[in-house]
Amino acid sequence: MESMLSTKDLTKQFGDFTANDKINFSVREGEIKAIVGENGAGKTTLMNMLYGDLEPTSGAVFLRGKHVRFNSPRDAIANGIGMVHQHFMLVPSFSVYENILLGAEIVNERIPFLVNSKEEKQRCRELIEKYGYDLDVNEKVANLSVGEQQKIEILKMLYRDVDILILDEPTSVLTPQEVDEFLIQLKKLKAKGKTIIIITHKLREVMDVSDSVMVMKQGQVIGNVETDETSEAELAQMMVGRKVLLTVQNDHKSVDGRTVMLNVNGLTTNDAAGKTVVNNVSFHIETGEIYGIAGVEGNGQSELVKLLSGMMESTSGSVVFEGQDITNWWVNDLRSKGIGIVPEDRFAEGLCKEMTLCANSIAGSTASKDFSPRGVFSTKRIRDHCQTLIDEYRIRIADFDGNVSQLSGGNAQKLIIAREMFKSPKLLIACQPTRGVDIGAIEFIHRQIIDFRDKGGAVLLVSSELSEVLSLADRVGVMYKGGIIGEVDPQQTTETEVGLLMAGAAPRTEATA
Amino acid sequence: MNRFNLVKLANSLLPVAFALLIGAGIMVGMGHNPLEAYGIMFGRSLFTVRGLTNTLHMASPLILAGLAIAVTFRANLFNMGVEGQLLFGGFMAGIVGAYIQMSSPLLHKLLAFLAAAAAGMLFALLPALLRAFLRVDEMVVTLTLNYVMMTILEYLASGPFRNQGAGYVSTNTIRETAMFSRIGNTRLTPFFIISVIIFLLMWFLQKKTRFGYTVEAIGKNPQFSEATGLRVRRNIVKLMLISGALAGIAGAGHMMSHEFNYTLSFSGNPGIGWDGMLISLLGGHSPLGVLIAAVFYSSLKTGADNINLYTGIPKEIVAIIQGLIILFLSIQLIEQRFGPVKRWRAKRQMKEAERGSVE
Numbered sequence: 115m116e117s118m119l120s121t122k123d124l125t126k127q128f129g130d131f132t133a134n135d136k137i138n139f140s141v142r143e144g145e146i147k148a149i150v151g152e153n154g155a156g157k158t159t160l161m162n163m164l165y166g167d168l169e170p171t172s173g174a175v176f177l178r179g180k181h182v183r184f185n186s187p188r189d190a191i192a193n194g195i196g197m198v199h200q201h202f203m204l205v206p207s208f209s210v211y212e213n214i215l216l217g218a219e220i221v222n223e224r225i226p227f228l229v230n231s232k233e234e235k236q237r238c239r240e241l242i243e244k245y246g247y248d249l250d251v252n253e254k255v256a257n258l259s260v261g262e263q264q265k266i267e268i269l270k271m272l273y274r275d276v277d278i279l280i281l282d283e284p285t286s287v288l289t290p291q292e293v294d295e296f297l298i299q300l301k302k303l304k305a306k307g308k309t310i311i312i313i314t315h316k317l318r319e320v321m322d323v324s325d326s327v328m329v330m331k332q333g334q335v336i337g338n339v340e341t342d343e344t345s346e347a348e349l350a351q352m353m354v355g356r357k358v359l360l361t362v363q364n365d366h367k368s369v370d371g372r373t374v375m376l377n378v379n380g381l382t383t384n385d386a387a388g389k390t391v392v393n394n395v396s397f398h399i400e401t402g403e404i405y406g407i408a409g410v411e412g413n414g415q416s417e418l419v420k421l422l423s424g425m426m427e428s429t430s431g432s433v434v435f436e437g438q439d440i441t442n443w444w445v446n447d448l449r450s451k452g453i454g455i456v457p458e459d460r461f462a463e464g465l466c467k468e469m470t471l472c473a474n475s476i477a478g479s480t481a482s483k484d485f486s487p488r489g490v491f492s493t494k495r496i497r498d499h500c501q502t503l504i505d506e507y508r509i510r511i512a513d514f515d516g517n518v519s520q521l522s523g524g525n526a527q528k529l530i531i532a533r534e535m536f537k538s539p540k541l542l543i544a545c546q547p548t549r550g551v552d553i554g555a556i557e558f559i560h561r562q563i564i565d566f567r568d569k570g571g572a573v574l575l576v577s578s579e580l581s582e583v584l585s586l587a588d589r590v591g592v593m594y595k596g597g598i599i600g601e602v603d604p605q606q607t608t609e610t611e612v613g614l615l616m617a618g619a620a621p622r623t624e625a626t627a
Numbered sequence: 628m629n630r631f632n633l634v635k636l637a638n639s640l641l642p643v644a645f646a647l648l649i650g651a652g653i654m655v656g657m658g659h660n661p662l663e664a665y666g667i668m669f670g671r672s673l674f675t676v677r678g679l680t681n682t683l684h685m686a687s688p689l690i691l692a693g694l695a696i697a698v699t700f701r702a703n704l705f706n707m708g709v710e711g712q713l714l715f716g717g718f719m720a721g722i723v724g725a726y727i728q729m730s731s732p733l734l735h736k737l738l739a740f741l742a743a744a745a746a747g748m749l750f751a752l753l754p755a756l757l758r759a760f761l762r763v764d765e766m767v768v769t770l771t772l773n774y775v776m777m778t779i780l781e782y783l784a785s786g787p788f789r790n791q792g793a794g795y796v797s798t799n800t801i802r803e804t805a806m807f808s809r810i811g812n813t814r815l816t817p818f819f820i821i822s823v824i825i826f827l828l829m830w831f832l833q834k835k836t837r838f839g840y841t842v843e844a845i846g847k848n849p850q851f852s853e854a855t856g857l858r859v860r861r862n863i864v865k866l867m868l869i870s871g872a873l874a875g876i877a878g879a880g881h882m883m884s885h886e887f888n889y890t891l892s893f894s895g896n897p898g899i900g901w902d903g904m905l906i907s908l909l910g911g912h913s914p915l916g917v918l919i920a921a922v923f924y925s926s927l928k929t930g931a932d933n934i935n936l937y938t939g940i941p942k943e944i945v946a947i948i949q950g951l952i953i954l955f956l957s958i959q960l961i962e963q964r965f966g967p968v969k970r971w972r973a974k975r976q977m978k979e980a981e982r983g984s985v986e
């Protein structure tokens with residue numbers, strides 16, 4: 115069969131570390147190819163080489179059977195290969211159309227220095243319409259949800275008329291509804307003749323959308339299968355090398371002597387534009403309890419987390435932690451009271467890419483005596499601590515003394531969770547804790563959260579992954595338009611019922627599903 | 628890792644190398660032997676006892692001024708007001724030195740240093756608050772305030788505090804108890820040792836303490852810093868104050884070890900504060916880099932006199948070299964802060980890609 119894009123013994127080394135080891139990859143014209151594998155398996159690295167972003171150490175790339183060499187993404191795009199990265203690269207202060215056309219501005223015919231923005235907007239509108247998206251070309255990217263930003267990334271490539279579209283974990287940032295819509299879009303793109311390579315950790319999506327699958331592990335290809343000849347369980351086993359539980363083992367164990375850990379009362383706040391984004395939110399979390407927040411992304415969950423983690427100020431309402439009023443406290447005070455925070459945006463708020471693994475491993479606890487027993491950092495203690503986190507969470511690293519930028523997406527997330535859990539907090543605020551994490555590690559992280567709960571910890575779990583919230587949480591509040599529209603017991607509620615609430619339907623008692 | 632360090636080193640060495648090369652070209656053009664000139668310049672300012680001690684003496688305030696700027700640069704703050712803070716500090720030390728009578732030389736100097744540090748901090752406070760709470764660009768504010776400060780000091784020195792006996796604008800000479808004495812028969816004074824101690828302190832803080840961590844984190848990712856509980860605003864104010872204090876101390880030391888009264892050319896031309904900026908850039912904003920760059924730069928300054936003395940080359944050649952270093956470094960600075968080249972390249976790449984796909 116005709117192979118559109120393929121590699122022969124493609125290898126990439128970072129120093130002594132081999133991230134891709136003699137990869138033979140091939141995608142057929144017009145198919146959707148899924149690539150799966152654990153965090154750090156080398157998926158992104160491989161794609162970056164195909165996209166000209168990384169130079170292979172050895173091996174070759176073939177496009178339509180012809181040997182090609184891309185020195186930069188620009189070469190790749192010129193040859194019809196486009197890529198949307200795991201972490202977006204948009205300019206937040208630019209509008210939608212400016213971002214789509216960045217670097218490809220349409221200039222005024224008479225005055226070549228001036229950008230013809232009327233024409234630009236028009237073309238963008240046409241493009242958006244052609245692919246059936248729903249976007250306002252004038253909106254600033256900073257005001258858009260992640261899902262919408264991703265659409266722009268894809269449109270950017272479509273505008274440049276690529277034949278092969280590489281998508282690195284496109285769905286890990288989307289809400290379930292957005293994912294469904296996205297998968298339909300992918301099939302449409304395929305119908306339009308595009309060849310698509312998609313990296314994902316969600317096997318359901320692989321089964322749903324792909325034609326064939328390549329499985330990677332520790333820098334090598336360990337399997338190539340046709341999608342209709344395999345199953346989720348088989349893929350999972352291939353990836354991890356053992357049987358993986360695809361459902362969470364949660365006995366909703368009841369801890370004795372529960373007391374209220376966190377009490378949120380009438381919490382309200384506005385965004386910069388003055389719009390009420392969190393509206394009169396009240397709930398409480400007890401010790402030994404996981405309180406889940408479900409909801410369609412953009413209904414105030416992010417802001418609620420920001421309020422509770424000291425990154426935003428409330429206009430009214432109160433937050434009481436262990437009987438103490440902590441409303442609008444600073445982050446450092448919240449942390450020292452025993453609140454662990456796994457933020458939504460890992461590279462903006464969880465980690466500093468340009469600092470070392472060690473420096474990141476003590477973020478949030480730099481004042482701790484453990485790391486500076488005599489008022490001065492103890493390099494040895496910090497290194498030991500960092501090594502412990504890496505070992506316990508099996509974080510795959512290339513260079514211990516290097517910066518966090520070397521970590522693959524999932525491993526970066528693991529580092530944050532490891533760090534926050536290590537402090538044995540009393541309350542853990544976990545926002546999208548398993549976003550972009552491989553199935554083996556998801557199982558592990560879920561286990562950690564449940565163990566934490568069983569030992570009496572309180573957890574606030576915010577996730578756009580409905581199944582995650584429903585299987586982990588003991589109680590679930592559903593957010594809609596900034597408020598909690600209803601509270602349900604996940605053991606007695608179906609996804610459909612919650613889905614209705616998420617869409618703003620009247621509370622459960624009246625819903626007859 | 629290593630490659631990264633090499634790039635950093637090249638960033639510092641290349642501007643210097645280019646400047647020296649062009650300087651050599653000019654000398655050849657004028658019919659002089661550049662090798663001989665450079666030999667004399669650096670040979671005499673670094674490899675003779677007299678020259679070296681001179682160089683180190685001149686380097687003392689430069690080290691502090693360089694550190695004052697470096698500490699803010701690392702946090703991605705730009706205290707361009709070091710010159711003004713340094714002048715203010717020097718002036719205050721001059722007043723304390725001249726008008727306050729104290730029997731203990733040690734206490735007198737200490738008091739002068741304290742007054743200078745306070746002056747520097749005071750003068751850094753306004754831009755710090757503006758930046759931390761109203762997000763006013765501190766670069767513009769501090770830059771402007773330099774001129775305000777120069778004007779105020781000019782007024783004070785030529786009016787209320789003028790030394791009537793002097794034939795030019797100057798304050799009274801400080802008392803002997805406020806003067807640093809020379810070490811042996813070199814020009815070095817204990818102020819050099821103070822500078823080195825402060826350098827060690829800054830190096831230690833940077834490397835080994837929460838303070839250094841905070842500075843680095845704020846410089847690299849303010850949002851991350853805030854989210855992990857480093858109080859960004861508070862630390863911005865703190866950093867600017869530290870920077871102001873260092874600048875003030877540099878001025879005081881210069882006053883008590885070199886100038887002894889405040890004149891309109893107190894800090895020379897370009898001022899020590901401006902030199903400090905250059906030194907910080909040359910030193911890659913690391914304390915050790917600043918130390919080395921300060922000594923190098925000082926040797927260039929003292930070398931200028933030697934070039935005049937021992938060769939027929941006009942000493943202005945050194946000013947040209949200084950100017951060239953500044954030019955090359957500014958290009959680097961602009962790129963660092965605003966990244967026009969990077970942006971332009973990215974844009975061009977996309978553009979060419981676009982063109983490629985149209986074909």
Ligand SMILES: Nc1ncnc2c1ncn2[C@@H]1O[C@H](COP(=O)(O)OP(=O)(O)OP(=O)(O)O)[C@@H](O)[C@H]1O
Nearest residue numbers: 128133153154155156157158159512520522523524
């Ligand atoms: N620039 C780099 N320097 C050093 N090591 C790197 C660099 N980039 C990636 N690596 C290492 O190469 C390995 C593969 O990384 P890659 O990003 O390809 O993983 P991935 O399969 O995409 O994982 P994930 O699912 O977590 O995104 C990782 O162990 C990572 O630490």
Ligand SMILES: [Mg+2]
Nearest residue numbers: 158200522523
């Ligand atoms: Mg990846």
